[in-house]
Amino acid sequence: MRAAHIELTPTEDDRRIARYAAAAIALSVVEAAIPMPLPGVKPGLANIITLVVLARYGWRDAVWVSLLRVVAGSLLLGQFLAPGFFLSLAGALASLAALGLAMHLPARWFGPVSQSLVAAFAHIAGQLAVARLWLVPHDGLIAIVPFFALAALLFGLANGLAAAKLLEDAGRTRQ
Amino acid sequence: MESFLRFMKPGDWAVLLALAAATAALAPVAFRGGAAEKAVVRRDGIIVAELPLTRAARIEVPGALGVSVIEVQPGRARVASDPGPRQYCVRQGWLSQPNAVAICAPNHVSLSIAGRASSHDSLSY
Structure with missing residues (x-):
């Protein structure tokens, strides 16, 4: 009788996604240590990785990396299935949907910065929708929207520039 | 740069x-301060009056023992007088923070401040 034996052979795709997801998870753990003036406001450094993956390998890989980061990052931070996890998940899904649209903007005019900004605003929109519908069902939540929007503007710009720089550097070393 | x-x-x-x-x-x-803040007056847990904290007002609420007087000034509210024996709710003075509450238990009357959702007692994230 043969032993029940399941062998999973990781493909090259799997390894690549795991590598990028690991980098994104590391960034989200690092940024959890950065104190922020308002709960929920984060730089979203892991989105730099999502943008790089989107530009180099397409939307499907970006979805994998982003969702693996949300799940594994929350496990590492002890947030899995806590409210913060669902906020992250809602933000990630909303920004992935936005990126799926934004990536079709003509590359001649729009770069990673546009994608990053659009993703950042979609992220806060997704988060605030979940927060309003579920966690804090009160219209007073509107009062913090401008602060989230300001954070999305600044960090969206910074992350977009960082992603553009990484993509440029990678392009240079390949030549 | x-x-x-x-x-x-x-x-x-x-x-x-x-x-x-x-x-x-x-x-x-x-x-703008989020949703309008207001003073909520309850008798036996049932809301009998909701007063905006934007203008002064004074209402009398009949309770189990007698009449409690609720006074509102811009941004704050208090129980001005109450027939209860120990006067806890009166001595609490002006309430201005969201979710603050003054309970006149003997008279079955309470005054609370309803306000922004951003005012938490505690927060974990």
Whole structure:
């Protein structure tokens, strides 16, 4: 009788996604240590990785990396299935949907910065929708929207520039 | 800084400016103080009056023992007088924080401040 034996052979795709997801998870753990003036406001450094993956390998890989980061990052931070996890998940899904649209903007005019900004605003929109519908069902939540929007503007710009720089550097070393 | 500007394509500037304008347009929302704050007066847990904290008002609430007087001034409210024996709710003085509450238990009357959702007792994230 043969032993029940399941062998999973990781493909090259799997390894690549795991590598990028690991980098994104590391960034989200690092940024959890950065104190922020308002709960929920984060730089979203892991989105730099999502943008790089989107530009180099397409939307499907970006979805994998982003969702693996949300799940594994929350496990590492002890947030899995806590409210913060669902906020992250809602933000990630909303920004992935936005990126799926934004990536079709003509590359001649729009770069990673546009994608990053659009993703950042979609992220806060997704988060605030979940927060309003579920966690804090009160219209007073509107009062913090401008602060989230300001954070999305600044960090969206910074992350977009960082992603553009990484993509440029990678392009240079390949030549 | 100069080196990073080269990553900005024309469309990136357009997106940045549009979103910056949207953010600026949202700014007044932050300083409007969220949802209207008000004083909520209850008798036996049932709301008998909701008074906006924007203008002064004075109401009399008949309770189990007698009449409690609730006074509202812009931004704050208090139980001005109460027939209860120990006067705890009166001595609490002016309430101005959201979710603050003064309970006149003997008279079955309570006064609470309803306000912004951003005022938490505690927060874990």
